[in-house]
Amino acid sequence: MNEETKFILKKLVFYAFIFTVVAWIVIPIIISTLYGFALPKDYYDPKKILPTSFTIKYVKTLLITLGALDGIKNSIIVALITIAISFALGIPAGYAVAKFIFPGKDTIKLSIVALRMFPIPVMAIPLVILYIRLHLIDTLLGVALAHTAMSLPFVVLITSSIFAGVSKELEEAAMVFGLTRLGSFFKITLPLALPGLAAAAMFTFVMSWNEVFVASILTLAHRTLPAQILSIMAGASGGAAPDYYKFAAAFIMILPAITFIFFARKYLVTMWGITLK
Amino acid sequence: MKVKSSYIPYFLILPAFAYLLFFVGYPLVQALYTAFTQNGHFSLATVRKTFTDPYFWDALKYTISLAGVIVPTQVALAIILALGVNRVFKGKDFTIYALTIPLTISDVAAGLIWYSMLSPSGFLNKLLLNIGLINNPIYFFGYQYRHMEFLAIVLAELWRATSIVFVIILAGLQMISHEYLEAAEVFGADYWTRLRKIVIPLLKPSIQSALIIRTLFAMQIFGIVWILAGRDIPILAGEGFYRLTELKEYDVASIYALVIAGLSIILGALYIKFMKAEYLEVRG
Amino acid sequence: MVEVRLENLKKYFGNGKVKAVDGIDLTIKDGEFLVLLGPSGCGKTTTLRMIAGLESPTGGKIWFGDKDVTYFSPKDRNISMVFQSYAVWPHMTVYDNIAFPLKIKKHPRDEIDKKVKWAAGMLQIGNLLDRYPAQLSGGQRQRVAVARAIVVEPAVLLMDEPLSNLDAKLRVAMRAEIKKLQTKLKVTTIYVTHDQVEAMTMGDRIAVMNKGKLLQVGPPTEVYLKPNSIFVGTFIGAPEMNLLEVSIKEKENGLVLEGTGLEITLPEEFRELLERYINKSVIFGIRPEHMTIEGVSTLEHVKRAREIEGTVDFIEALGTDTIVHARVGEGNLIKIKLPGHIPLEIGSKVKIVVDLDNIHIFDKTTENAVI
Ligand SMILES: Nc1ncnc2c1ncn2[C@@H]1O[C@H](COP(=O)(O)OP(=O)(O)OP(=O)(O)O)[C@@H](O)[C@H]1O
Numbered sequence: 026m027n028e029e030t031k032f033i034l035k036k037l038v039f040y041a042f043i044f045t046v047v048a049w050i051v052i053p054i055i056i057s058t059l060y061g062f063a064l065p066k067d068y069y070d071p072k073k074i075l076p077t078s079f080t081i082k083y084v085k086t087l088l089i090t091l092g093a094l095d096g097i098k099n100s101i102i103v104a105l106i107t108i109a110i111s112f113a114l115g116i117p118a119g120y121a122v123a124k125f126i127f128p129g130k131d132t133i134k135l136s137i138v139a140l141r142m143f144p145i146p147v148m149a150i151p152l153v154i155l156y157i158r159l160h161l162i163d164t165l166l167g168v169a170l171a172h173t174a175m176s177l178p179f180v181v182l183i184t185s186s187i188f189a190g191v192s193k194e195l196e197e198a199a200m201v202f203g204l205t206r207l208g209s210f211f212k213i214t215l216p217l218a219l220p221g222l223a224a225a226a227m228f229t230f231v232m233s234w235n236e237v238f239v240a241s242i243l244t245l246a247h248r249t250l251p252a253q254i255l256s257i258m259a260g261a262s263g264g265a266a267p268d269y270y271k272f273a274a275a276f277i278m279i280l281p282a283i284t285f286i287f288f289a290r291k292y293l294v295t296m297w298g299i300t301l302k
Numbered sequence: 303m304k305v306k307s308s309y310i311p312y313f314l315i316l317p318a319f320a321y322l323l324f325f326v327g328y329p330l331v332q333a334l335y336t337a338f339t340q341n342g343h344f345s346l347a348t349v350r351k352t353f354t355d356p357y358f359w360d361a362l363k364y365t366i367s368l369a370g371v372i373v374p375t376q377v378a379l380a381i382i383l384a385l386g387v388n389r390v391f392k393g394k395d396f397t398i399y400a401l402t403i404p405l406t407i408s409d410v411a412a413g414l415i416w417y418s419m420l421s422p423s424g425f426l427n428k429l430l431l432n433i434g435l436i437n438n439p440i441y442f443f444g445y446q447y448r449h450m451e452f453l454a455i456v457l458a459e460l461w462r463a464t465s466i467v468f469v470i471i472l473a474g475l476q477m478i479s480h481e482y483l484e485a486a487e488v489f490g491a492d493y494w495t496r497l498r499k500i501v502i503p504l505l506k507p508s509i510q511s512a513l514i515i516r517t518l519f520a521m522q523i524f525g526i527v528w529i530l531a532g533r534d535i536p537i538l539a540g541e542g543f544y545r546l547t548e549l550k551e552y553d554v555a556s557i558y559a560l561v562i563a564g565l566s567i568i569l570g571a572l573y574i575k576f577m578k579a580e581y582l583e584v585r586g
Numbered sequence: 587m588v589e590v591r592l593e594n595l596k597k598y599f600g601n602g603k604v605k606a607v608d609g610i611d612l613t614i615k616d617g618e619f620l621v622l623l624g625p626s627g628c629g630k631t632t633t634l635r636m637i638a639g640l641e642s643p644t645g646g647k648i649w650f651g652d653k654d655v656t657y658f659s660p661k662d663r664n665i666s667m668v669f670q671s672y673a674v675w676p677h678m679t680v681y682d683n684i685a686f687p688l689k690i691k692k693h694p695r696d697e698i699d700k701k702v703k704w705a706a707g708m709l710q711i712g713n714l715l716d717r718y719p720a721q722l723s724g725g726q727r728q729r730v731a732v733a734r735a736i737v738v739e740p741a742v743l744l745m746d747e748p749l750s751n752l753d754a755k756l757r758v759a760m761r762a763e764i765k766k767l768q769t770k771l772k773v774t775t776i777y778v779t780h781d782q783v784e785a786m787t788m789g790d791r792i793a794v795m796n797k798g799k800l801l802q803v804g805p806p807t808e809v810y811l812k813p814n815s816i817f818v819g820t821f822i823g824a825p826e827m828n829l830l831e832v833s834i835k836e837k838e839n840g841l842v843l844e845g846t847g848l849e850i851t852l853p854e855e856f857r858e859l860l861e862r863y864i865n866k867s868v869i870f871g872i873r874p875e876h877m878t879i880e881g882v883s884t885l886e887h888v889k890r891a892r893e894i895e896g897t898v899d900f901i902e903a904l905g906t907d908t909i910v911h912a913r914v915g916e917g918n919l920i921k922i923k924l925p926g927h928i929p930l931e932i933g934s935k936v937k938i939v940v941d942l943d944n945i946h947i948f949d950k951t952t953e954n955a956v957i
Pocket residue numbers: 599600604605606624625626627628629630631632633670
């Protein structure tokens with residue numbers, strides 16, 4: 026075997042590897058989406074690997090009759106409240122960690138890192154008692170408050186790494202020209218940090234959008250989309266839905282997520298790589 | 303700018319910190335109280351009730367064995383993927399995009415997606431039947447096929463959460479200066495030696511954090527199992543959920559929460575103790 | 587141990603937009619110490635990386651002896667290299683860094699130990715062997731990189747500014763050590779530097795590059811005394827060569843360089859080379875150390891000299907030397923380097939003595955040397 030055939034062979038093997046990997050990720054998404062719109066007779070026909078006749082009936086029933094549309098609305102509200110609270114609390118903290126030196130800073134930073142790992146969702150179980158007492162049970166605000174606890178450590182760490190990246194000279198220059206510290210924060214630092222903050226917001230949104238345990242425990246009537254789907258679909262906690270509803274549900278759940286990642290894909294690797302470190 | 307200032311930073315951090323402390327501290331205290339008291343008096347009755355329930359031990363066993371199978375496989379897979387993708391080739395951007403899609407897919411959705419692949423009338427069965435590899439569908443779901451359910455959960459979870467590990471490791475890989483590898487190459491190291499002596503050791507911090515994150519999240523595994531297997535495969539979070547929502551047993555559910563929290567703390571501490579990257583510690 | 591031959595070597599980046607190396611032909615003899623000299627960004631590192639196999643050439647060939655290694659991978663070339671940015675591995679101690687090449691080549695343990703300690707001793711980092719690179723200064727890290735490169739006996743040794751980050755005293759010592767070692771091992775060496783003194787004292791030959799092209803290759807004294815272009819003439823030597831625009835005139839006593847405020851009669855033997863420049867402008871070059879001031883000091887070994895008149899404009903006293911800035915005619919400022927401390931008054935009229943055997947005349951358009 027000469028060098029050239031070896032080279033070509035190597036390339037072939039490599040592309041086969043890449044193709045397999047991409048197929049492994051993409052095929053299940055395509056299949057479940059196709060099935061979500063398939064007629065049951067196609068799905069149950071053992072001869073038909075891929076369905077050929079389609080309907081939007083099940084997606085529609087799920088959205089309207091079974092209330093998934095409300096679930097989507099609730100999910101969006103919860104996610105937005107979560108972003109609002111965790112940014113209001115997290116940005117100042119992230120800024121302090123990035124730009125100040127003070128006693129106990131390392132301890133605080135470390136405990137925030139540790140809190141990120143703490144199974145906060147599971148802690149929703151004992152939270153129920155408090156929520157009942159405070160009339161927060163089955164409210165979207167209640168879910169958002171718990172989601173904030175989940176996302177806050179991430180927001181603090183992301184924002185602190187964003188602010189640490191904004192050069193101090195720029196801010197100092199602004200202060201030399203007469204802005205106060207607060208003024209230079211709003212006029213210089215914040216605009217420069219905006220793209221990073223947008224990425225952090227998306228991160229928080231996805232986290233809240235996908236969270237199911239807390240949402241299922243803390244709500245009954247006002248459910249977010251995953252909680253609602255779970256209660257419709259899961260065999261253990263009620264009658265299992267027919268298969269084709271499951272696929273329709275999968276489609277409804279992943280569509281926003283995939284759209285989102287398409288727009289954010291540029292930042293993903295760097296952003297989430299740093300965040301999750 | 304790094305400013306020494308007496309109270310401003312504390313003032314800025316306090317709200318976030320207090321919020322977190324409350325949402326961790328209050329439920330912990332509440333859980334301990336609910337779990338260890340009865341009618342206002344200290345009591346081990348709930349603990350006894352939980353620990354004599356075979357479901358508890360099954361849940362513990364399945365949670366740990368799922369993590370034990372899934373997490374190491376994910377890390378190995380992610381390292382291979384990251385190494386494969388971290389070079390210049392046509393379609394690199396698309397490949398990375400595809401690999402990161404599951405990042406935003408929830409466990410519930412991932413469970414449903416894999417149900418479409420593995421159900422008796424699902425894609426895999428129909429494909430294998432039609433090319434004649436099997437004569438009867440392979441059953442992945444149902445109590446009598448628990449081993450297959452386990453496998454289905456593993457497959458779905460590998461599909462969903464390898465992305466996170468992949469992203470962490472790829473980011474770590476991209477931070478390794480090319481010159482470190484070039485230097486090794488100049489001194490005669492072949493691909494495997496470079497991998498073993500340079501890449502993997504330099505990736506250690508990334509691998510470590512991926513391991514920690516994945517292991518701790520694996521202790522809370524819930525949605526994917528609930529969708530694919532229900533209580534056929536009991537898991538800790540699922541049992542806690544069931545006890546709370548179906549049986550309204552706050553006390554038992556609280557113990558499940560405490561067990562998961564305890565496991566997380568112990569595992570986190572163990573990782574930090576045993577996986578230090580020495581060359582990073584000495585800096586500064 | 588092997589001859590290295592570069593044949594029309596090219597490297598373009600960005601689809602040909604950046605011509606980092608633009609057609610180099612160069613043979614480095616077996617066991618030779620070649621110094622690659624040139625301004626920042628001229629393509630030195632790129633050339634070295636191609637020889638190492640870290641960069642595949644856009645065109646041309648690389649030969650090690652009679653083997654075409656152009657497409658060999660680095661590990662198959664039996665080379666060793668000091669990287670410009672050190673590339674000292676952060677996760678290994680100094681000891682492990684230096685031992686790495688030996689371990690790869692499967693040397694026995696005790697031999698590795700001996701060699702690592704020898705190399706570390708030579709570079710004066712013997713007391714740092716247990717440390718991690720993060721605990722070292724830049725200069726110490728650089729010495730680890732050098733130790734790592736010399737610990738093996740490669741066929742070709744490539745060094746990219748290996749002493750750039752050391753203090754003056756250490757640099758002198760290391761210079762001598764590296765040169766001694768190279769002479770002993772007779773390893774073919776390509777050494778990149780910005781430092782003139784390093785280039786002059788260490789190289790068997792110097793290759794001067796600019797903008798991806800090779801301008802002149804030769805022994806240090808030849809490159810210094812007979813630069814083939816204005817670029818080489820001014821790049822080597824400090825303070826740099828004086829350049830004056832003059833014209834060549836035919837006079838009764840022969841050819842004369844005529845500029846504002848100066849007139850230098852040239853010896854008859856230059857006539858043939860200068861014939862076609864008569865009544866044209868050329869660039870006249872003279873190094874500051876090839877002139878003196880009458881009555882102040884004398885130039886040794888000078889056979890033929892000419893005098894021009896000037897006014898002292900400024901004095902730079904360097905301790906060992908004095909640089910006299912003198913005004914010649916209208917607006918021409920030339921520098922003269924004199925040994926020792928020279929007490930001259932600013933504004934005083936002086937007679938500047940020019941060593942005729944060390945003058946340079948360059949074509950004004952091609953900038954190539956005529957004399
Ligand atoms: N990977 C690259 N992509 C694009 N351009 C490059 C690349 N590497 C080098 N260059 C360009 O090629 C030219 C030569 O670079 P090189 O590093 O060889 O210079 P050098 O002579 O080593 O300079 P210095 O003395 O500053 O180290 C420069 O203009 C540089 O910008």
